[in-house]
Amino acid sequence: MIEFQDVAYSYGGGELLTGIDLSLPQGSFHFLTGPSGAGKTTFLKLCYGELVPSSGRIELFGRDVRGMSRDDIAWLRRRVGVVHQDCQFLDHLPLEENVALPLTVAGRDAGAEAADLKELLAWVGLSKQRGSLPPELSGGERQRAALARAIIMAPEVIVADEPTGNVDWEMSLRLLQLLVELHRMGKTILIATHDINLIRAAKQQTQARVLRIRNRQVQLAGADL
Amino acid sequence: MSLGADLLAMATGDRQADRVVPPTGFTARLTLFTAAAMAFLAVFALALSLATGRLADRWSDALARTATVRISAPMGQVEAQTQAALRVLETTPGIASARPLGDAEQRALLEPWFGPDLPVDTLPIPQLIEVVETGDGYDAQGLRLRLQAEAPGAVLDDHTRWRAPLVRAAERLRLLGILSMALIAAATGAMITLAANAALNANAQVIRVLRLVGARDVYIARAFVRRFTLRALSGAAAGTVLAMIAIALLPGAETGGGFLTGLGFQGAGWLWPLVIPPLAALTAFWATRTAAFRALRELM
Ligand SMILES: Nc1ncnc2c1ncn2[C@@H]1O[C@H](COP(=O)(O)OP(=O)(O)OP(=O)(O)O)[C@@H](O)[C@H]1O
Ligand SMILES: [Mg+2]
Numbered sequence: 001m002i003e004f005q006d007v008a009y010s011y012g013g014g015e016l017l018t019g020i021d022l023s024l025p026q027g028s029f030h031f032l033t034g035p036s037g038a039g040k041t042t043f044l045k046l047c048y049g050e051l052v053p054s055s056g057r058i059e060l061f062g063r064d065v066r067g068m069s070r071d072d073i074a075w076l077r078r079r080v081g082v083v084h085q086d087c088q089f090l091d092h093l094p095l096e097e098n099v100a101l102p103l104t105v106a107g108r109d110a111g112a113e114a115a116d117l118k119e120l121l122a123w124v125g126l127s128k129q130r131g132s133l134p135p136e137l138s139g140g141e142r143q144r145a146a147l148a149r150a151i152i153m154a155p156e157v158i159v160a161d162e163p164t165g166n167v168d169w170e171m172s173l174r175l176l177q178l179l180v181e182l183h184r185m186g187k188t189i190l191i192a193t194h195d196i197n198l199i200r201a202a203k204q205q206t207q208a209r210v211l212r213i214r215n216r217q218v219q220l221a222g223a224d225l
Numbered sequence: 226m227s228l229g230a231d232l233l234a235m236a237t238g239d240r241q242a243d244r245v246v247p248p249t250g251f252t253a254r255l256t257l258f259t260a261a262a263m264a265f266l267a268v269f270a271l272a273l274s275l276a277t278g279r280l281a282d283r284w285s286d287a288l289a290r291t292a293t294v295r296i297s298a299p300m301g302q303v304e305a306q307t308q309a310a311l312r313v314l315e316t317t318p319g320i321a322s323a324r325p326l327g328d329a330e331q332r333a334l335l336e337p338w339f340g341p342d343l344p345v346d347t348l349p350i351p352q353l354i355e356v357v358e359t360g361d362g363y364d365a366q367g368l369r370l371r372l373q374a375e376a377p378g379a380v381l382d383d384h385t386r387w388r389a390p391l392v393r394a395a396e397r398l399r400l401l402g403i404l405s406m407a408l409i410a411a412a413t414g415a416m417i418t419l420a421a422n423a424a425l426n427a428n429a430q431v432i433r434v435l436r437l438v439g440a441r442d443v444y445i446a447r448a449f450v451r452r453f454t455l456r457a458l459s460g461a462a463a464g465t466v467l468a469m470i471a472i473a474l475l476p477g478a479e480t481g482g483g484f485l486t487g488l489g490f491q492g493a494g495w496l497w498p499l500v501i502p503p504l505a506a507l508t509a510f511w512a513t514r515t516a517a518f519r520a521l522r523e524l525m
Contacts, residue, residue, distance in 0.1 A: 050437075070441070070442055074442075075439075076439075077436070077438060089434065090247070090431055092247040092248075093245070097244070101434075102439055105245070105439055105441075105444055153439070
Protein backbone atom coordinates (compact mmCIF):
# COMPACT_ATOMS: atom_id res chain seq x y z
CA MET A 1 0.00 0.00 0.00
CA ILE A 2 2.66 2.49 1.12
CA GLU A 3 6.28 1.63 0.29
CA PHE A 4 9.39 3.64 1.24
CA GLN A 5 12.72 2.71 -0.33
CA ASP A 6 15.76 4.51 1.07
CA VAL A 7 13.80 7.72 1.32
CA ALA A 8 15.33 11.01 2.47
CA TYR A 9 13.60 14.33 2.79
CA SER A 10 15.36 17.65 3.14
CA TYR A 11 14.25 21.22 2.86
CA GLY A 12 16.23 24.46 2.76
CA GLY A 13 17.32 24.05 6.38
CA GLY A 14 18.85 20.61 5.96
CA GLU A 15 17.98 16.94 6.01
CA LEU A 16 14.94 16.18 8.15
CA LEU A 17 14.42 12.49 7.43
CA THR A 18 16.85 9.99 5.99
CA GLY A 19 17.33 6.34 5.13
CA ILE A 20 13.70 5.31 5.49
CA ASP A 21 12.89 1.78 4.35
CA LEU A 22 9.37 0.89 5.28
CA SER A 23 6.29 -0.87 4.11
CA LEU A 24 2.81 -0.20 5.45
CA PRO A 25 0.76 -3.13 4.16
CA GLN A 26 -2.95 -3.07 3.49
CA GLY A 27 -5.04 -3.42 6.63
CA SER A 28 -2.21 -2.45 8.99
CA PHE A 29 -2.52 -0.07 11.95
CA HIS A 30 0.49 2.11 12.70
CA PHE A 31 1.24 4.87 15.14
CA LEU A 32 3.98 7.38 14.47
CA THR A 33 5.67 9.06 17.42
CA GLY A 34 8.58 11.37 18.00
CA PRO A 35 9.32 14.70 19.63
CA SER A 36 7.74 17.86 18.33
CA GLY A 37 9.55 19.04 15.22
CA ALA A 38 10.97 15.57 14.55
CA GLY A 39 9.16 15.36 11.21
CA LYS A 40 5.94 13.46 11.92
CA THR A 41 3.76 15.75 9.82
CA THR A 42 6.40 15.70 7.12
CA PHE A 43 6.42 11.90 7.08
CA LEU A 44 2.63 11.79 6.79
CA LYS A 45 2.73 14.28 3.93
CA LEU A 46 5.12 11.95 2.14
CA CYS A 47 2.56 9.19 2.71
CA TYR A 48 -0.24 11.03 0.96
CA GLY A 49 1.69 12.68 -1.82
CA GLU A 50 1.68 16.22 -0.49
CA LEU A 51 5.48 16.10 -0.49
CA VAL A 52 7.84 14.14 -2.71
CA PRO A 53 11.07 12.67 -1.35
CA SER A 54 14.39 14.42 -1.97
CA SER A 55 15.87 11.06 -2.75
CA GLY A 56 14.77 7.44 -2.71
CA ARG A 57 11.41 6.16 -3.89
CA ILE A 58 7.90 6.19 -2.46
CA GLU A 59 5.17 4.06 -3.98
CA LEU A 60 1.54 4.68 -3.14
CA PHE A 61 -0.91 2.08 -4.44
CA GLY A 62 1.94 0.74 -6.55
CA ARG A 63 2.68 4.08 -8.21
CA ASP A 64 5.78 6.23 -7.84
CA VAL A 65 4.80 9.57 -6.32
CA ARG A 66 7.51 11.32 -8.23
CA GLY A 67 6.15 12.08 -11.66
CA MET A 68 2.56 12.22 -10.47
CA SER A 69 0.63 15.03 -12.10
CA ARG A 70 -1.70 17.35 -10.19
CA ASP A 71 -4.64 15.31 -11.36
CA ASP A 72 -2.97 12.10 -10.14
CA ILE A 73 -2.54 13.72 -6.75
CA ALA A 74 -6.20 14.69 -6.73
CA TRP A 75 -7.03 11.07 -7.51
CA LEU A 76 -4.72 9.98 -4.67
CA ARG A 77 -6.50 12.30 -2.23
CA ARG A 78 -9.70 10.42 -2.85
CA ARG A 79 -8.11 7.11 -1.89
CA VAL A 80 -6.31 8.41 1.19
CA GLY A 81 -8.44 10.10 3.81
CA VAL A 82 -6.44 12.64 5.78
CA VAL A 83 -7.19 14.15 9.18
CA HIS A 84 -4.96 17.22 9.29
CA GLN A 85 -3.27 18.48 12.39
CA ASP A 86 -5.11 21.79 12.03
CA CYS A 87 -8.27 20.28 10.53
CA GLN A 88 -8.44 22.60 7.47
CA PHE A 89 -12.08 23.48 6.97
CA LEU A 90 -13.81 26.03 4.79
CA ASP A 91 -15.03 28.40 7.46
CA HIS A 92 -17.87 29.81 5.38
CA LEU A 93 -19.60 26.47 4.92
CA PRO A 94 -21.60 24.63 7.61
CA LEU A 95 -20.10 21.49 9.12
CA GLU A 96 -22.32 19.23 7.04
CA GLU A 97 -21.07 20.71 3.75
CA ASN A 98 -17.48 20.61 4.96
CA VAL A 99 -17.81 16.92 5.70
CA ALA A 100 -19.36 16.36 2.26
CA LEU A 101 -16.69 18.48 0.51
CA PRO A 102 -14.72 15.52 -0.92
CA LEU A 103 -17.94 14.34 -2.58
CA THR A 104 -18.70 17.81 -3.91
CA VAL A 105 -15.30 18.37 -5.48
CA ALA A 106 -15.39 14.89 -6.98
CA GLY A 107 -18.54 15.99 -8.80
CA ARG A 108 -20.76 13.63 -6.85
CA ASP A 109 -24.14 14.81 -5.73
CA ALA A 110 -23.91 15.20 -1.98
CA GLY A 111 -27.72 15.37 -1.88
CA ALA A 112 -28.04 11.87 -3.31
CA GLU A 113 -25.75 10.55 -0.60
CA ALA A 114 -27.51 12.47 2.17
CA ALA A 115 -28.46 9.28 3.99
CA ASP A 116 -24.81 8.21 4.21
CA LEU A 117 -23.82 11.67 5.36
CA LYS A 118 -26.45 11.64 8.08
CA GLU A 119 -25.34 8.25 9.25
CA LEU A 120 -21.71 9.33 9.26
CA LEU A 121 -22.46 12.46 11.29
CA ALA A 122 -24.40 10.35 13.80
CA TRP A 123 -21.49 7.92 13.99
CA VAL A 124 -19.06 10.70 14.99
CA GLY A 125 -21.74 12.24 17.23
CA LEU A 126 -22.20 15.49 15.34
CA SER A 127 -25.84 15.24 14.24
CA LYS A 128 -26.80 18.27 16.27
CA GLN A 129 -23.93 20.42 14.99
CA ARG A 130 -24.48 19.72 11.31
CA GLY A 131 -25.51 23.31 10.57
CA SER A 132 -22.77 25.00 12.60
CA LEU A 133 -19.86 26.81 10.99
CA PRO A 134 -16.42 25.33 11.79
CA PRO A 135 -15.25 28.28 13.91
CA GLU A 136 -18.24 27.71 16.18
CA LEU A 137 -17.23 24.12 16.96
CA SER A 138 -15.18 22.90 19.90
CA GLY A 139 -11.75 21.32 19.37
CA GLY A 140 -13.08 17.79 19.77
CA GLU A 141 -16.00 18.46 17.45
CA ARG A 142 -13.61 19.77 14.81
CA GLN A 143 -11.40 16.67 15.16
CA ARG A 144 -14.41 14.38 14.74
CA ALA A 145 -15.66 16.40 11.79
CA ALA A 146 -12.19 16.13 10.20
CA LEU A 147 -12.32 12.36 10.69
CA ALA A 148 -15.79 12.20 9.15
CA ARG A 149 -14.58 14.19 6.14
CA ALA A 150 -11.53 11.95 5.82
CA ILE A 151 -13.65 8.82 5.49
CA ILE A 152 -16.67 10.02 3.51
CA MET A 153 -15.12 8.86 0.22
CA ALA A 154 -14.57 5.40 1.75
CA PRO A 155 -10.80 5.62 1.27
CA GLU A 156 -8.59 2.57 1.64
CA VAL A 157 -6.07 4.42 3.78
CA ILE A 158 -6.70 6.82 6.67
CA VAL A 159 -3.89 9.09 7.77
CA ALA A 160 -4.44 11.15 10.93
CA ASP A 161 -2.09 13.83 12.24
CA GLU A 162 -2.53 14.32 15.99
CA PRO A 163 -6.25 13.53 15.81
CA THR A 164 -6.47 13.84 19.59
CA GLY A 165 -4.26 16.92 19.74
CA ASN A 166 -6.64 19.22 21.54
CA VAL A 167 -9.29 17.07 23.19
CA ASP A 168 -9.64 15.56 26.64
CA TRP A 169 -8.91 11.92 27.42
CA GLU A 170 -12.48 10.81 27.15
CA MET A 171 -12.81 12.32 23.67
CA SER A 172 -9.42 10.84 22.71
CA LEU A 173 -10.71 7.40 23.55
CA ARG A 174 -13.89 8.04 21.60
CA LEU A 175 -11.88 9.07 18.51
CA LEU A 176 -9.59 6.07 18.92
CA GLN A 177 -12.71 3.94 19.06
CA LEU A 178 -13.80 5.27 15.70
CA LEU A 179 -10.39 4.60 14.16
CA VAL A 180 -10.29 1.08 15.56
CA GLU A 181 -13.71 0.45 14.06
CA LEU A 182 -12.45 1.62 10.70
CA HIS A 183 -9.45 -0.68 11.04
CA ARG A 184 -11.80 -3.59 11.68
CA MET A 185 -13.57 -2.69 8.42
CA GLY A 186 -10.24 -3.36 6.69
CA LYS A 187 -8.85 0.15 6.36
CA THR A 188 -5.13 0.86 6.56
CA ILE A 189 -4.52 3.30 9.43
CA LEU A 190 -1.58 5.59 10.19
CA ILE A 191 -1.78 7.97 13.17
CA ALA A 192 0.81 10.49 14.29
CA THR A 193 0.65 11.18 18.00
CA HIS A 194 2.89 11.77 20.98
CA ASP A 195 0.27 10.50 23.39
CA ILE A 196 1.75 7.25 24.82
CA ASN A 197 -1.45 6.51 26.67
CA LEU A 198 -3.41 6.58 23.47
CA ILE A 199 -1.03 4.04 21.94
CA ARG A 200 -1.36 1.80 24.97
CA ALA A 201 -5.13 2.01 24.84
CA ALA A 202 -5.08 1.12 21.17
CA LYS A 203 -2.81 -1.87 21.68
CA GLN A 204 -5.39 -3.38 24.03
CA GLN A 205 -8.02 -3.23 21.30
CA THR A 206 -6.20 -4.03 18.10
CA GLN A 207 -2.96 -5.11 16.48
CA ALA A 208 -1.19 -1.76 16.34
CA ARG A 209 2.47 -1.18 15.62
CA VAL A 210 4.55 1.89 16.48
CA LEU A 211 6.94 3.80 14.23
CA ARG A 212 9.35 6.09 15.99
CA ILE A 213 11.33 9.01 14.57
CA ARG A 214 14.77 9.12 16.15
CA ASN A 215 17.95 10.63 14.72
CA ARG A 216 16.12 11.49 11.50
CA GLN A 217 15.27 7.83 10.98
CA VAL A 218 11.82 6.26 11.08
CA GLN A 219 11.92 2.83 12.60
CA LEU A 220 9.59 0.25 14.07
CA ALA A 221 9.67 0.52 17.85
CA GLY A 222 10.10 -2.52 20.06
CA ALA A 223 7.32 -4.20 21.95
CA ASP A 224 8.06 -2.15 25.07
CA LEU A 225 5.86 0.67 23.86
CA MET B 226 -10.10 19.84 -20.47
CA SER B 227 -11.50 21.49 -23.52
CA LEU B 228 -12.70 25.04 -23.63
CA GLY B 229 -16.05 23.89 -24.95
CA ALA B 230 -16.64 21.51 -22.08
CA ASP B 231 -15.72 24.29 -19.72
CA LEU B 232 -18.19 26.71 -21.27
CA LEU B 233 -20.87 24.05 -21.20
CA ALA B 234 -20.21 23.26 -17.56
CA MET B 235 -20.55 26.93 -16.83
CA ALA B 236 -23.81 27.32 -18.64
CA THR B 237 -25.36 24.33 -16.88
CA GLY B 238 -23.99 25.58 -13.56
CA ASP B 239 -23.47 23.86 -10.26
CA ARG B 240 -24.86 25.58 -7.23
CA GLN B 241 -22.89 23.45 -4.83
CA ALA B 242 -19.62 24.12 -6.63
CA ASP B 243 -20.35 27.83 -6.49
CA ARG B 244 -20.53 27.70 -2.73
CA VAL B 245 -17.06 26.29 -2.16
CA VAL B 246 -15.50 29.69 -2.80
CA PRO B 247 -16.72 32.22 -0.25
CA PRO B 248 -18.70 35.13 -1.62
CA THR B 249 -16.77 38.39 -1.87
CA GLY B 250 -19.29 41.21 -1.95
CA PHE B 251 -16.86 44.02 -2.62
CA THR B 252 -14.89 42.52 -5.52
CA ALA B 253 -18.14 41.27 -6.98
CA ARG B 254 -19.67 44.75 -6.98
CA LEU B 255 -16.50 46.28 -8.43
CA THR B 256 -16.42 43.73 -11.23
CA LEU B 257 -20.08 44.33 -11.99
CA PHE B 258 -19.54 48.09 -12.05
CA THR B 259 -16.43 47.83 -14.25
CA ALA B 260 -18.17 45.59 -16.73
CA ALA B 261 -21.19 47.91 -16.83
CA ALA B 262 -19.09 51.04 -17.31
CA MET B 263 -16.96 49.43 -20.01
CA ALA B 264 -20.02 48.17 -21.87
CA PHE B 265 -21.54 51.65 -21.68
CA LEU B 266 -18.40 53.13 -23.26
CA ALA B 267 -18.22 50.35 -25.82
CA VAL B 268 -21.76 51.11 -27.02
CA PHE B 269 -20.79 54.72 -27.67
CA ALA B 270 -17.59 53.74 -29.42
CA LEU B 271 -19.65 51.37 -31.54
CA ALA B 272 -22.20 54.07 -32.34
CA LEU B 273 -19.36 56.41 -33.29
CA SER B 274 -17.79 53.85 -35.60
CA LEU B 275 -21.07 53.04 -37.31
CA ALA B 276 -22.05 56.71 -37.70
CA THR B 277 -18.70 57.84 -39.09
CA GLY B 278 -18.69 54.80 -41.33
CA ARG B 279 -22.06 55.84 -42.78
CA LEU B 280 -20.84 59.39 -43.15
CA ALA B 281 -17.66 58.41 -44.94
CA ASP B 282 -19.59 56.13 -47.28
CA ARG B 283 -22.12 58.83 -48.08
CA TRP B 284 -19.54 61.50 -48.73
CA SER B 285 -17.24 59.35 -50.75
CA ASP B 286 -19.88 57.58 -52.86
CA ALA B 287 -22.54 60.12 -53.67
CA LEU B 288 -20.56 62.84 -55.44
CA ALA B 289 -17.15 61.25 -55.46
CA ARG B 290 -16.82 60.89 -59.18
CA THR B 291 -18.55 64.07 -60.22
CA ALA B 292 -17.52 67.68 -60.63
CA THR B 293 -19.27 70.72 -62.01
CA VAL B 294 -18.18 73.34 -64.48
CA ARG B 295 -20.01 76.61 -64.01
CA ILE B 296 -20.19 79.06 -66.92
CA SER B 297 -20.80 82.63 -65.81
CA ALA B 298 -20.78 84.94 -68.76
CA PRO B 299 -22.87 87.76 -70.28
CA MET B 300 -26.15 86.37 -71.65
CA GLY B 301 -25.02 86.35 -75.27
CA GLN B 302 -21.80 84.44 -74.70
CA VAL B 303 -23.06 81.64 -72.43
CA GLU B 304 -23.96 79.32 -75.25
CA ALA B 305 -20.64 79.75 -77.07
CA GLN B 306 -18.55 79.37 -73.95
CA THR B 307 -20.54 76.28 -72.97
CA GLN B 308 -19.75 74.67 -76.30
CA ALA B 309 -16.09 75.66 -75.97
CA ALA B 310 -15.89 74.23 -72.45
CA LEU B 311 -17.56 70.98 -73.60
CA ARG B 312 -14.96 70.62 -76.35
CA VAL B 313 -12.18 71.06 -73.83
CA LEU B 314 -13.77 68.53 -71.49
CA GLU B 315 -14.29 65.94 -74.20
CA THR B 316 -10.60 66.03 -75.03
CA THR B 317 -9.41 65.87 -71.42
CA PRO B 318 -8.04 62.48 -70.36
CA GLY B 319 -9.71 61.11 -67.21
CA ILE B 320 -13.15 62.56 -67.92
CA ALA B 321 -15.78 60.01 -68.75
CA SER B 322 -18.58 62.34 -69.77
CA ALA B 323 -19.65 65.97 -69.66
CA ARG B 324 -23.25 67.11 -70.05
CA PRO B 325 -24.87 70.54 -69.77
CA LEU B 326 -27.82 70.55 -67.38
CA GLY B 327 -31.18 71.45 -68.88
CA ASP B 328 -33.40 74.28 -67.61
CA ALA B 329 -35.64 71.87 -65.69
CA GLU B 330 -32.67 70.32 -63.88
CA GLN B 331 -31.20 73.70 -63.00
CA ARG B 332 -34.54 74.86 -61.71
CA ALA B 333 -34.82 71.71 -59.54
CA LEU B 334 -31.40 72.45 -58.07
CA LEU B 335 -32.32 76.00 -57.21
CA GLU B 336 -35.85 75.31 -56.03
CA PRO B 337 -34.91 74.58 -52.40
CA TRP B 338 -33.34 78.01 -52.21
CA PHE B 339 -35.59 80.27 -54.26
CA GLY B 340 -38.95 78.50 -54.49
CA PRO B 341 -40.71 76.85 -57.45
CA ASP B 342 -41.61 79.99 -59.37
CA LEU B 343 -38.08 80.98 -60.34
CA PRO B 344 -37.99 82.45 -63.87
CA VAL B 345 -34.83 80.66 -64.94
CA ASP B 346 -34.99 81.90 -68.53
CA THR B 347 -34.95 85.58 -67.65
CA LEU B 348 -32.34 85.48 -64.89
CA PRO B 349 -28.60 85.53 -65.53
CA ILE B 350 -28.11 82.14 -64.03
CA PRO B 351 -24.85 80.39 -64.82
CA GLN B 352 -25.00 77.31 -66.99
CA LEU B 353 -23.89 74.12 -65.20
CA ILE B 354 -22.06 71.23 -66.83
CA GLU B 355 -22.02 67.93 -65.00
CA VAL B 356 -18.67 66.20 -65.31
CA VAL B 357 -18.12 62.50 -64.48
CA GLU B 358 -14.56 61.30 -64.00
CA THR B 359 -13.13 57.94 -64.87
CA GLY B 360 -11.62 55.83 -62.14
CA ASP B 361 -8.17 57.29 -62.72
CA GLY B 362 -9.24 60.89 -62.25
CA TYR B 363 -8.00 63.90 -64.20
CA ASP B 364 -5.50 66.68 -63.75
CA ALA B 365 -7.60 69.50 -62.27
CA GLN B 366 -4.85 72.07 -62.50
CA GLY B 367 -4.26 71.50 -66.22
CA LEU B 368 -7.98 71.47 -66.94
CA ARG B 369 -8.45 74.81 -65.18
CA LEU B 370 -5.74 76.41 -67.35
CA ARG B 371 -7.20 75.07 -70.58
CA LEU B 372 -10.73 76.12 -69.61
CA GLN B 373 -9.46 79.61 -68.86
CA ALA B 374 -7.98 79.84 -72.32
CA GLU B 375 -11.02 78.55 -74.22
CA ALA B 376 -13.92 79.75 -72.04
CA PRO B 377 -12.95 82.54 -69.66
CA GLY B 378 -16.26 82.35 -67.80
CA ALA B 379 -15.85 78.66 -66.88
CA VAL B 380 -15.08 77.71 -63.32
CA LEU B 381 -14.32 74.12 -62.35
CA ASP B 382 -16.00 73.18 -59.10
CA ASP B 383 -14.30 70.02 -57.92
CA HIS B 384 -16.38 68.17 -55.29
CA THR B 385 -13.94 65.37 -54.81
CA ARG B 386 -11.15 67.68 -53.79
CA TRP B 387 -13.01 69.39 -51.00
CA ARG B 388 -14.77 66.25 -49.88
CA ALA B 389 -11.63 64.18 -49.66
CA PRO B 390 -10.39 65.66 -46.37
CA LEU B 391 -13.84 65.20 -44.85
CA VAL B 392 -13.96 61.60 -45.95
CA ARG B 393 -10.46 61.09 -44.56
CA ALA B 394 -11.50 62.65 -41.25
CA ALA B 395 -14.59 60.45 -41.06
CA GLU B 396 -12.57 57.37 -41.82
CA ARG B 397 -10.02 58.33 -39.20
CA LEU B 398 -12.83 58.77 -36.68
CA ARG B 399 -14.20 55.34 -37.55
CA LEU B 400 -10.75 53.87 -37.02
CA LEU B 401 -10.49 55.61 -33.65
CA GLY B 402 -13.89 54.21 -32.71
CA ILE B 403 -12.76 50.68 -33.56
CA LEU B 404 -9.48 51.23 -31.72
CA SER B 405 -11.45 52.47 -28.70
CA MET B 406 -13.51 49.30 -28.71
CA ALA B 407 -10.38 47.18 -28.85
CA LEU B 408 -8.88 49.19 -25.99
CA ILE B 409 -12.08 48.85 -23.96
CA ALA B 410 -12.00 45.08 -24.48
CA ALA B 411 -8.34 44.91 -23.49
CA ALA B 412 -8.90 47.11 -20.44
CA THR B 413 -11.85 44.95 -19.41
CA GLY B 414 -9.68 41.87 -19.73
CA ALA B 415 -6.91 43.50 -17.71
CA MET B 416 -9.22 44.67 -14.94
CA ILE B 417 -10.91 41.31 -14.68
CA THR B 418 -7.50 39.66 -14.54
CA LEU B 419 -6.59 41.95 -11.63
CA ALA B 420 -9.86 41.23 -9.85
CA ALA B 421 -9.52 37.50 -10.45
CA ASN B 422 -5.95 37.53 -9.17
CA ALA B 423 -7.05 39.39 -6.06
CA ALA B 424 -9.81 36.84 -5.51
CA LEU B 425 -7.44 33.91 -6.05
CA ASN B 426 -4.89 35.33 -3.63
CA ALA B 427 -7.52 36.14 -1.04
CA ASN B 428 -8.70 32.55 -1.30
CA ALA B 429 -5.33 30.80 -1.17
CA GLN B 430 -6.39 28.97 2.00
CA VAL B 431 -9.67 27.87 0.42
CA ILE B 432 -7.75 26.57 -2.59
CA ARG B 433 -5.42 24.66 -0.25
CA VAL B 434 -8.34 22.99 1.49
CA LEU B 435 -10.03 22.14 -1.80
CA ARG B 436 -6.85 20.48 -2.99
CA LEU B 437 -6.47 18.58 0.26
CA VAL B 438 -9.88 17.02 -0.21
CA GLY B 439 -9.06 15.99 -3.77
CA ALA B 440 -10.30 18.84 -5.96
CA ARG B 441 -8.68 18.94 -9.38
CA ASP B 442 -7.37 22.29 -10.60
CA VAL B 443 -10.02 22.32 -13.32
CA TYR B 444 -12.70 22.24 -10.65
CA ILE B 445 -11.14 25.03 -8.61
CA ALA B 446 -10.52 27.21 -11.67
CA ARG B 447 -14.09 26.68 -12.81
CA ALA B 448 -15.50 27.94 -9.53
CA PHE B 449 -13.73 31.27 -10.06
CA VAL B 450 -14.24 31.46 -13.81
CA ARG B 451 -17.98 30.92 -13.49
CA ARG B 452 -18.28 33.76 -11.03
CA PHE B 453 -16.37 36.33 -13.00
CA THR B 454 -17.97 35.37 -16.29
CA LEU B 455 -21.48 35.70 -14.90
CA ARG B 456 -20.61 39.00 -13.24
CA ALA B 457 -19.12 40.40 -16.44
CA LEU B 458 -22.14 39.21 -18.40
CA SER B 459 -24.70 40.78 -16.12
CA GLY B 460 -22.69 43.98 -15.61
CA ALA B 461 -22.14 44.40 -19.34
CA ALA B 462 -25.80 43.69 -20.06
CA ALA B 463 -26.84 46.45 -17.67
CA GLY B 464 -24.29 48.89 -19.12
CA THR B 465 -25.34 48.08 -22.68
CA VAL B 466 -29.03 48.58 -21.98
CA LEU B 467 -28.38 51.90 -20.26
CA ALA B 468 -26.21 53.14 -23.12
CA MET B 469 -28.78 52.05 -25.71
CA ILE B 470 -31.48 53.94 -23.83
CA ALA B 471 -29.21 56.98 -23.65
CA ILE B 472 -28.62 56.83 -27.40
CA ALA B 473 -32.28 56.28 -28.19
CA LEU B 474 -33.07 59.38 -26.15
CA LEU B 475 -30.57 61.58 -28.04
CA PRO B 476 -32.50 64.55 -29.45
CA GLY B 477 -33.35 63.72 -33.09
CA ALA B 478 -32.95 65.84 -36.19
CA GLU B 479 -33.91 65.31 -39.82
CA THR B 480 -31.91 62.59 -41.53
CA GLY B 481 -28.56 63.70 -42.74
CA GLY B 482 -28.82 66.71 -40.50
CA GLY B 483 -25.24 66.42 -39.47
CA PHE B 484 -22.64 64.35 -37.78
CA LEU B 485 -23.79 64.63 -34.16
CA THR B 486 -27.45 63.85 -34.82
CA GLY B 487 -26.41 60.83 -36.88
CA LEU B 488 -24.77 59.18 -33.84
CA GLY B 489 -27.65 56.76 -33.19
CA PHE B 490 -28.09 53.25 -34.50
CA GLN B 491 -30.23 52.66 -37.56
CA GLY B 492 -32.53 49.70 -38.20
CA ALA B 493 -30.66 46.43 -37.80
CA GLY B 494 -27.75 48.45 -36.42
CA TRP B 495 -29.55 48.30 -33.08
CA LEU B 496 -28.63 44.61 -32.93
CA TRP B 497 -24.90 45.39 -32.87
CA PRO B 498 -24.69 46.53 -29.22
CA LEU B 499 -26.29 43.21 -28.18
CA VAL B 500 -22.98 41.57 -29.09
CA ILE B 501 -21.24 43.47 -26.29
CA PRO B 502 -22.43 41.51 -23.20
CA PRO B 503 -21.50 38.09 -24.63
CA LEU B 504 -18.16 39.53 -25.73
CA ALA B 505 -17.58 40.89 -22.23
CA ALA B 506 -18.46 37.47 -20.79
CA LEU B 507 -16.06 35.79 -23.19
CA THR B 508 -13.32 38.25 -22.25
CA ALA B 509 -13.93 37.61 -18.55
CA PHE B 510 -14.03 33.87 -19.11
CA TRP B 511 -10.72 33.88 -20.91
CA ALA B 512 -9.05 36.35 -18.51
CA THR B 513 -10.16 34.53 -15.36
CA ARG B 514 -9.31 31.13 -16.76
CA THR B 515 -5.80 32.23 -17.67
CA ALA B 516 -5.32 33.94 -14.30
CA ALA B 517 -6.68 30.94 -12.41
CA PHE B 518 -4.49 28.37 -14.09
CA ARG B 519 -1.44 30.56 -13.67
CA ALA B 520 -2.21 31.14 -9.99
CA LEU B 521 -2.89 27.44 -9.41
CA ARG B 522 0.41 26.53 -11.01
CA GLU B 523 2.22 28.98 -8.74
CA LEU B 524 0.28 28.04 -5.61
CA MET B 525 1.96 24.76 -4.87
N1 LIG C 1 9.55 23.13 3.78
C1 LIG C 1 10.01 23.44 5.01
N2 LIG C 1 10.56 24.63 5.21
C2 LIG C 1 11.05 24.97 6.42
N3 LIG C 1 11.00 24.16 7.48
C3 LIG C 1 10.43 22.95 7.33
C4 LIG C 1 9.92 22.53 6.10
N4 LIG C 1 9.45 21.30 6.25
C5 LIG C 1 9.66 20.97 7.52
N5 LIG C 1 10.26 21.95 8.19
C6 LIG C 1 10.72 21.89 9.60
O1 LIG C 1 10.92 20.55 9.87
C7 LIG C 1 10.61 20.27 11.20
C8 LIG C 1 9.63 19.11 11.26
O2 LIG C 1 8.33 19.56 10.95
P1 LIG C 1 7.05 18.63 11.19
O3 LIG C 1 5.86 19.49 11.03
O4 LIG C 1 7.15 17.47 10.30
O5 LIG C 1 7.24 18.19 12.72
P2 LIG C 1 6.26 17.35 13.62
O6 LIG C 1 7.01 16.16 14.08
O7 LIG C 1 4.97 17.12 12.94
O8 LIG C 1 6.06 18.34 14.83
P3 LIG C 1 4.75 18.52 15.78
O9 LIG C 1 4.75 17.36 16.71
O10 LIG C 1 5.05 19.80 16.49
O11 LIG C 1 3.59 18.60 14.90
C9 LIG C 1 10.11 21.55 11.80
O12 LIG C 1 11.18 22.13 12.51
C10 LIG C 1 9.73 22.36 10.60
O13 LIG C 1 9.87 23.71 10.89
MG1 LIG D 1 3.09 17.84 13.15
